[in-house]
Amino acid sequence: MALAGTRSIGQAALALAIALFLSVFLVMPVATVIYVAFTEKGGGALTLVNFQDFARTDLFVRSFWNSIYVSAMTVVWASALALPLAYLTTRFEFRGAMLVQTLGFLPLVMPPFVGAVAMQLLFGRNGSVNLLLDEWFDFKIGFMEGLNGVIFLQAIHYFPFILVNLSAALRNIDRSMEEAAQNLGSHGLRLFRRIALPLALPGYIAGASLVFVKVFDDVATPLLLNVKEMLAPQAYLRITSIGIDDPMGYVISVVLIGVAVATMWASALVLKGKDYATTQRGGGGLARRKLKPRESFLAYAVVILILALVLAPHVGLLLLSFATVWSFSPLPDGYTLAHYARVLGDSSIYIKNTLLYSSLAAGIDVAIGGAIAYLVLRTKLPGRQWLDWAASTALAVPGVVLGIGYLRAFYGVKMPDGTPLAALWIVIVLAIAIRRLPYALRAAYAALQQISVSLEEAAENLGATKARTVRRIVIPLMTGGLLAGFVTSFATAAVELSAVLMLVQSNSDAPLAYGLYVLMQTPAGRGAGAALGVIAVVIVAICMGLAQLAADRSQRARGLDI
């Protein structure tokens, strides 16, 4: 009894610490900004009239449904891209599986601005593809027109969320499940549909819900396509326009946060009441089948086709970084190394800062995300769900709102020498960590859902304390999922801009994304921006490759142990 008491005290202390962290670095700064949504303009009296206005304005209602449509369709298309890659590379003997996993992740690492330009040059109305189509067949395809254009680009950009989480989940499934099904005569698609997919559902749901919320809250892609009649762009345009102090931008932010929380709640509901845990981890995941030559050919064709599509923007970026002039032509007029020469001098400090900030932020995310997942799934603390929901709202808070909130909350706090707290680089790290926390949280959540609680009970029955159980049983078994979370947070943190832009106080503290932004503020500077973008992507790719390697090693090592 006394033992149980100290346990729950320990858990409560952990929960309180996380709650404190979230309130200081997320809830409070954001609240200082969006309380405007609940006040009357000019007067400051509390009111809900702004929400009535929201519902009465055609533009907002139209934008809301457009956003829902685009997010839902993006999940469908992103799944279509991610499923084959995830299934083929985890389920079969597939040479280059690791390479596919790493490459398949790269679309998430699309540097701001330049990525957009590269995509216009390839898929735009007069991009390479359409210019060639027009020349050969006399027609063009509106890849980037309207809402469908947004869906196209978002599916390419965000499908790695599903890929990473689904792959991690598939790897975690015990091979004996599949063997049992095979012994009972199941095979082929039925085996996938009835055994592998249902068991991997937590991973899929984690990825799909992230895609949904992320697309719902994304500003950059719709604005790149000049689609303004979606909810997040409406909020962004209103919040960042000067001169007009308008509560509606913050009202929309509140709606965005509401949708994000509702999505997370709904995804928890889908998985509720079912048990996805398996007790064994023999050999690290599904048995890998061998492909027959014809199947193998087909599989490689599918994988290469998908990779070609989703990596096209990076190819465009690479071309742009070497291009002299690229205007109204399928390929650049000429090639040069000048852009790289120009950014090389500046970029070392940016690279150093980016690696430092991103790894710190991702580390914070994995620690907090893992802790929240554990508290929610393994304890009975009252109100533990709120931690999950609060952390998930970070997905929906526009970066610029978080940035302003940080300035408001921390700029007045002075360090002993008089410099404001918000001017320290660690504040940038915290802002990035908060923005990327939901990625790591979802990954940790999915990983823990797949671990049978009986393993922990066994450990405790043998006399292990809670802490020791977590250290020796839970964390090792979650490694794959936590690593997926780390990689996602790290890679996306490396190209985070909107909050960073508000917080960077000097060039020596600036990360790569800021350097990119500075270079892109001129119509003539796209080549240099692209070169810096390529450098960013390469660095992130190397880090991810290393992480994958480490994951593979640890899986194999454990496989040998058993």
Added chain:
Amino acid sequence: MVRLSALATGFTLGLIFAAGAAFAQTGKVTVVTSFSKDVTDPLKKAFEKAVPGATLEVQNRNTNAGVKFLEETRGNNQVDLFWASAPDAFEVLKGKKLLSPYKPKATGIAEKVGSYPVNDKDGFYSGFAASGYGIMWNERYVKANKLPTPKEWQDLAAAPYFDHVSISAPSRSGTTHLTIETILQGEGWDKGWRTIKEISGNLRQVTDRSFGVPEAVNSGQVGYGIVIDFFAFSSQGAGFPVKFVYPTVTTLVPANVGIVANAPNKAGAEAFIEFLLSPTGQEALLEPTIRRLPVRPETYAKAPADYPNPFKDKNLQGLLTFNAELSESRSAAVDTLYDQLITFQLEPLKAATRALHEVDAALAKKDNPRARALAKEARDLIASMPITAAQAASPEIRAAFSGGKEKSARQAELEQQWAAFAKEKYAAAKAKADEALKLAR
């Protein structure tokens, strides 16, 4: 060239040095700016050379983020200068008491460039360079689509330009806002909006970033863009196949610099302003990557042959005396009207415009008075405005945007009314145009 001129204007330079010495240690001068590295790097280098002991710390932020930043950090300000193009951003800062007044000591600076006063009348910020608005186009695009070459704003309203033009929203770009306001002041409220809507009916896109427009033109995604001159000049400098023209009625707008209230290094800030206005600073503006128009008339003597000169070139003298107070009094209303009537109603507006272009083509082949009358009615429907010029500047409407007590409706209500108004009129115009097309064919 710069070195030669430095010798030639040694006297003025001497003054600068004297000023620098008077301020003793200038130290670190922190500036928040929306200008790109292309602009800030050469000027930083020249400043640090001209004022020994000074270093310029550049914080790059877009104009909106910069204003917000100063606003949020005012309690513990660490910034000396705000340095950006859009005069309206400075007006906002001034209104929020975030600037401190300073009267530059430099002499020989023009009072006006084009028709716009160079300096703030209350002395809170100073213009150091000018830029004008015009039309930029991609030659390859124009050639491939066999399109004409524009000269005037009104040209862009013609049928061949349909779906080929790009602009940035006036609510997002201070310079577009001034262009719209210039047309409104030049042609009057009703006629001005008619012109603006006729051009806008041909738009391919309304971007939310100023440099989204040159980007789209440079890469050939759209043919024509309404842009500020240096976007076109620096694109040309980078080798893009683009051309640029100033229409007869253009606005020259000063780019500004102002000292932030409670600046930690006020002396350094003043030294930087004096440097920008000095002959050396002004000549630096002529560099190919910067290409702004100096506010010191004598500097043009050192400019390349084809450099625009607002103090000599006839088309840059400006026929119109820009009324800054009028502009200020209705700026929120004008921006919101543009967004609600055009940006967010672009599809219906374009549908009606396209139908009218077809009617015109049919009428050119075979005249039909009834169809002509219908087309005119349709044009009037498109041109009609939900509010008058007087209403736009009235206390009721202004209060709706500022949150004052006199407001007759909340901003959100006004927006919804205006949007509904436009939607209805454009639909009616489309119906009339379709009817006219049937008759004319």
